[in-house]
Amino acid sequence: MNETATMRTARRFALLGAALVAPVAFYPIFLMKALCFALFAAAFNLLIGFAGLLSFGHAAFFGSASYVTAYAAKSWGVPPLLAILAGTVVAGIMGVVFGWLAIRRKGIYFAMVTLALSQMVYFYALESQYTGGEDGIQAVPRGDLLGLIDLNQPLVMYYFVLAICLLGFGVVYRAIHSPFGEVLKAIRDNEPRAISLGYHTDRYKLLAFTLSATLAGLAGATKALVFQLASLTDVTWQMSGDVVLMTLIGGLGTIWGPVVGAFISITMENYLAELGSWVTVIQGTIFVVCVLAFRRGVIGEVVHFVSRRQRKPQLVDEPGIHRAS
Amino acid sequence: MKRRSLLAVGFAAVLAFGAAAPAARAANDKVVIGVMNDMSSVYSYLGGMGSVAAAKMAVHDFGGKVLGKPIEVIYADHQNKPDVGAAIAQKWFDQDGVDAIVDLPTSSVAIAVQQVAKERGKVTLISNGGSSELTGKYCSPTGVHWTYDTYALAHVTGKAIVQQGGKSWFFITADYAFGHQLRDDTSAVVKAAGGQVLGSVNVPLNNADFSSFLLQAQQSKAQVIGLANAGGDTVNSIKQAAEFGIVKGGQRLAGLLVFIADVNALGLQTAQGLMLTEAYYWDQNAQTRAFAKRFEAAYDGKVPTSGQAGVYGAVMHYLKAMAAAKTEDGVKVVAEMRKLPINDFMTHNGKVRIDGRVIRDMYLFQVKSPQESKYPYDYYKQLAVIPGDQAFRPLSESECPLVTH
Numbered sequence: 001m002n003e004t005a006t007m008r009t010a011r012r013f014a015l016l017g018a019a020l021v022a023p024v025a026f027y028p029i030f031l032m033k034a035l036c037f038a039l040f041a042a043a044f045n046l047l048i049g050f051a052g053l054l055s056f057g058h059a060a061f062f063g064s065a066s067y068v069t070a071y072a073a074k075s076w077g078v079p080p081l082l083a084i085l086a087g088t089v090v091a092g093i094m095g096v097v098f099g100w101l102a103i104r105r106k107g108i109y110f111a112m113v114t115l116a117l118s119q120m121v122y123f124y125a126l127e128s129q130y131t132g133g134e135d136g137i138q139a140v141p142r143g144d145l146l147g148l149i150d151l152n153q154p155l156v157m158y159y160f161v162l163a164i165c166l167l168g169f170g171v172v173y174r175a176i177h178s179p180f181g182e183v184l185k186a187i188r189d190n191e192p193r194a195i196s197l198g199y200h201t202d203r204y205k206l207l208a209f210t211l212s213a214t215l216a217g218l219a220g221a222t223k224a225l226v227f228q229l230a231s232l233t234d235v236t237w238q239m240s241g242d243v244v245l246m247t248l249i250g251g252l253g254t255i256w257g258p259v260v261g262a263f264i265s266i267t268m269e270n271y272l273a274e275l276g277s278w279v280t281v282i283q284g285t286i287f288v289v290c291v292l293a294f295r296r297g298v299i300g301e302v303v304h305f306v307s308r309r310q311r312k313p314q315l316v317d318e319p320g321i322h323r324a325s
Numbered sequence: 326m327k328r329r330s331l332l333a334v335g336f337a338a339v340l341a342f343g344a345a346a347p348a349a350r351a352a353n354d355k356v357v358i359g360v361m362n363d364m365s366s367v368y369s370y371l372g373g374m375g376s377v378a379a380a381k382m383a384v385h386d387f388g389g390k391v392l393g394k395p396i397e398v399i400y401a402d403h404q405n406k407p408d409v410g411a412a413i414a415q416k417w418f419d420q421d422g423v424d425a426i427v428d429l430p431t432s433s434v435a436i437a438v439q440q441v442a443k444e445r446g447k448v449t450l451i452s453n454g455g456s457s458e459l460t461g462k463y464c465s466p467t468g469v470h471w472t473y474d475t476y477a478l479a480h481v482t483g484k485a486i487v488q489q490g491g492k493s494w495f496f497i498t499a500d501y502a503f504g505h506q507l508r509d510d511t512s513a514v515v516k517a518a519g520g521q522v523l524g525s526v527n528v529p530l531n532n533a534d535f536s537s538f539l540l541q542a543q544q545s546k547a548q549v550i551g552l553a554n555a556g557g558d559t560v561n562s563i564k565q566a567a568e569f570g571i572v573k574g575g576q577r578l579a580g581l582l583v584f585i586a587d588v589n590a591l592g593l594q595t596a597q598g599l600m601l602t603e604a605y606y607w608d609q610n611a612q613t614r615a616f617a618k619r620f621e622a623a624y625d626g627k628v629p630t631s632g633q634a635g636v637y638g639a640v641m642h643y644l645k646a647m648a649a650a651k652t653e654d655g656v657k658v659v660a661e662m663r664k665l666p667i668n669d670f671m672t673h674n675g676k677v678r679i680d681g682r683v684i685r686d687m688y689l690f691q692v693k694s695p696q697e698s699k700y701p702y703d704y705y706k707q708l709a710v711i712p713g714d715q716a717f718r719p720l721s722e723s724e725c726p727l728v729t730h
Contacts (some may be wrong), residue, residue: 027415027416027419027420029411029412029415029416030416033408033412055676068630123530126501126502126530127500127501127502129502132502133434133501133502133503134433134501134502134503135432135433135436135456135458136407136433136448138407138433138436138437138440138463139440139463188397195483223408227407227408227411227412227437228411228440229407229408229411229433229436229437229440230330230436231406231407231408231433232433233405233406233407233408269404269406269409270412270413270416272407273401273402273403273404273409273413274399274400274401274402275402278365279364279365279402279404280366280404
């Protein structure tokens with residue numbers, strides 16, 4: 001094991017340790033929410049950061065999974081793990097269908113197709129009798145994990161959510177660091193070349209889209225149990241916009257960027273709430289500053305700075321930023 | 326490299342120290358009332374900081390202290406997102422020692438926060454939130470729904486207008502669950518009161534162009550056009566109805582969810598002739614005027630909306646009940662609130678029912694024409710008073726589990 005690997009392992013353990021003790025210092029509900037959004041942003045980043053596909057309809061997967069989970073847990077009394085699984089699977093199936101339609105187009109058209117499809121989901125959620133319209137599905141029971149552990153304890157729920165999110169991050173990490181991930185990056189950087197090398201790029205894109213939708217669904221499903229509700233907020237286009245914002249603030253195409261971005265965004269949303277009408281103004285200002293001053297996002301800038309000092313320019317993937325070689 | 330792993334370990338250490346430090350728990354040496362509403366977007370004009378001002382007025386009028394403890398008012402913006410509202414509520418109750426949350430517009434947020442409060446035995450006093458489910462399916466032993474609800478708006482408007490001679494109706498309905506419910510509730514009342522419904526047209530939510538729908542309404546020759554929509558849709562439909570000369574042509578507009586702030590935004594020229602139901606209007610009598618005058622002094626010269634007036638009344642009644650019950654315990658205070666009759670500037674012999682619904686008289690108003698309006702905010706003339714027991718959903722129809730049939 002060389003020094004870099006040792007350091008990386010140490011850093012991972014430190015982060016895991018921090019995540020384990022965090023609920024003592026911070027409010028568990030806040031942490032759980034941030035974790036769910038971090039997973040959502042990581043799933044989104046898998047698509048835009050590594051496959052170069054900007055989806056503007058990810059709220060459809062996030063929200064549908066949260067509705068399905070809430071409905072299953074409340075109306076059918078399904079145990080929490082199964083309810084989350086149900087939501088995730090539904091999001092995955094929607095991902096296949098939406099992806100199959102959307103990957104036929106590129107760039108802005110791709111984004112518009114995903115937006116249009118997600119608006120259909122929004123209007124379905126608004127009018128359907130199953131979703132409770134604008135009241136949403138409320139008072140969803142969290143239930144018992146495997147019939148043994150009561151999830152109504154905030155700390156227990158926190159570790160449950162942490163485990164699910166770590167699983168999700170693990171999947172993203174594996175996907176990025178696999179041959180599949182390398183092909184995705186090749187498609188992102190130069191699709192015609194990837195085709196000429198013999199790759200069926202559409203299959204890779206569809207798989208990436210489905211994987212991203214499934215993980216977004218996992219995040220939404222978990223969030224429904226954390227807050228014990230599913231509502232229209234989760235399927236609006238603003239939610240699709242929020243996840244773009246989180247990813248941009250944190251750093252597009254970096255592993256930890258979306259996680260940091262989600263924490264920043266959720267912190268603002270929660271802790272600025274007590275400033276009343278200034279919330280949106282401050283959020284807007286911070287976003288503008290981020291975009292103007294750190295184009296690579298918080299983590300992107302850090303990695304860029306470190307790698308420049310070490311003269312190792314290959315450490316970070318920077319879509320959209322021309323790399324001098 | 327070493328430095329970086331040191332940094333990481335340091336980060337973990339800081340967190341661990343944070344963990345070791347005693348969590349900041351609010352000492353139970355004061356009574357805290359949290360005003361939670363929309364302060365930055367579509368519903369901010371109904372409650373917003375005005376509700377905070379109203380809550381502070383009530384605390385001041387009560388004497389600033391209850392059970393020998395000072396009373397503090399804090400506030401937050403729930404941004405109309407139920408998860409943000411629920412997270413703030415949980416933090417307020419668990420860490421900041423909040424005893425009651427007031428106002429809560431946007432029904433999904435109100436229901437979510439009421440659930441959080443219910444689990445902890447804490448109090449919700451809902452004023453601007455409208456969903457009648459708050460005292461139905463989702464009712465709570467510690468929840469009080471103070472000012473109005475959608476059931477009352479539909480019923481009072483429907484019934485009183487038929488009694489005023491508006492026998493035939495046509496609905497312009499926002500095409501989602503809420504709009505359908507408003508239309509169905511109102512239609513039922515109109516028919517029961519001897520009127521007839523000539524037709525209804527569904528309009529997509531957040532629609533900009535109402536012309537074809539208004540033409541259908543005009544051609545139906547119905548005496549009354551009911552607007553079963555809310556917010557921007559209501560404002561747009563009223564504006565465009567004025568452009569089509571619908572009110573001047575002899576038909577009447579009935580808004581099922583319109584407040585004085587909407588009328589103020591529309592202007593009398595556009596809104597004249599519109600009929601609507603509210604729980605409070607500042608110019609009803611000497612008491613309502615006195616409250617409005619004090620409120621204006623406290624809040625930038627703006628007249629109170631019924632929701633803001635309701636916040637004052639709810640906080641005052643809550644504090645009175647707390648003093649009478651001699652405890653901060655949410656369940657006991659709300660039980661005491663049910664026992665005490667409500668009498669203030671806007672409510673006469675009101676009462677809190679077992680499901681949390683406040684029973685009060687509701688009023689049917691008509692918006693004045695610019696010629697009739699003599700001074701600023703002279704907007705409404707009162708057409709009818711509907712006694713509380715006829716305005717709200719009877720307990721016999723309630724889905725609330727607290728009600729024993």
